[in-house]
Amino acid sequence: MTPKVIDTNSEAVTVLPDGRMDTKNAARYVGLKEKTLAMMRSAGEGPRFVKRGRVFYFQDDLDAWIQAGRATSTAQAAANRRAP
Secondary structure, three states, X not given: OOOEXXXXXXXXXXXXXXXXXXXXXXXXXXXXXXHHHHHHHHOOOOOOOEEEOEEEEEHXXXXXXXXXXXXOOHHHHHHHHHOO
């Protein structure tokens, strides 16, 4: 099967047939730097990932993480960060 390519605003993101993305493509997908995702992983934060020799993220997990972080105001975003 051929990987699908998602065209974000400025860069293409490659998604493997099973929905996995490597760190580079996951970072593009969520709009962060690869290093930011690495720092989040080491701190036990950020989106779910799997490590099979290399680190992979599943598109469904990235979408869920993005949705969980949605806020309508700065105050709500701060409250979301404080919530357990």
